[in-house]
Amino acid sequence: MKVTGFTIVRNAIIYDYPIVEAISSILPVCDEFVVAVGRSEDDTLALIQSIDSPKIRIIETDWDMTLREGGKVLAEETNKALDAIDSETDWCFYIQGDEVMHEKYIDTVREAMHQHLNNSKVEGLLFNYVHFYGSYDYIGDSRKWYRKEIRIIRNDKNIRSYRDAQGFRKADKKLQVKETGAEMYHYGWVKPPEKQLLKQKNFHKMWHSDEEVERKIGDANTFDYSNIDSLALFEGVHPNVIQERIRKTNWSFSYDISKTNLTCKAKALKMIEKTTGWRIGEYKNYKLL
Secondary structure (H helix, E strand, O other): OOEEEEEEEOOOOOOOOOHHHHHHHHHHHOOEEEEEEEOOOOOHHHHHHOOOOOOEEEEEEOOOOOOOHHHHHHHHHHHHHHHOOOOOOOEEEEOOOOEEEOHHHHHHHHHHHHHHOOOOOOOEEEEEEEEEEOOOOEEEOOOOOOOEEEEEEEOOOOEEEEOOOOEEEEOOEEOEEEEEEEEEEEEEEOOOHHHHHHHHHHHHOOOOOHHHHHHHHOOOOOOOOOOOOOEEEOOOOOOHHHHHHHHOOOOOOOOOOOOOOOOHHHHHHHHHHHHHOOOOOOOOOOEEO
């Protein structure tokens, strides 16, 4: 069984992406790792080149920032990395630049790939998500955060990155998937407030015109983390690969988890989910086998 990891990255230093930690977290289960490095305004290329592993293979790309409809440029770049994977690969393991897999799931994920390798009906493997917000101590627990997503797919070139590269589809149809039982830690909403604001401005440019971005962001000079609906305390242990980044945290964020900004309807739906595990009306970009 051959496994190839793949990801995309651009301006990782400017926007404070934990891309090295992301790649390093799944490198143990990969035989090779393709990194599509977009032409950047910082030393992102050198950062990726500094990863001490013979598994890393870099392809350099140019992002078409005119593709502003629905974050299409992210899917286009992801497909470039996917297309660079050789035909001998069985599973393609995708990770985004702000995601990290805990080392405790390495054996779990490897076992899932072995288990479903010869079942052609399984087109992808699903991960549960933990979304951190504001600091490394809090996680989002409202319905706004997606709970699951596909991160491992068959090496089938008919499978393409979907919309803004959050997931994948084949001929615009949802993939048939199995659960891995593993969690992916999403740290996209944890970074210094000024870096978060820069990221948000750049992120909105992949969806909207400059005028719309200005209307949404305005003249703020730092990101306001307090504008959130509901959080819970994280009671676990972070992956080893991100511990050094956590130690270097240079901002503070606190939140009273007993208070929420949820509507009555949202509170009721959250309670139903908590007691039954059923998220009413949940969007699922996959078909669970």
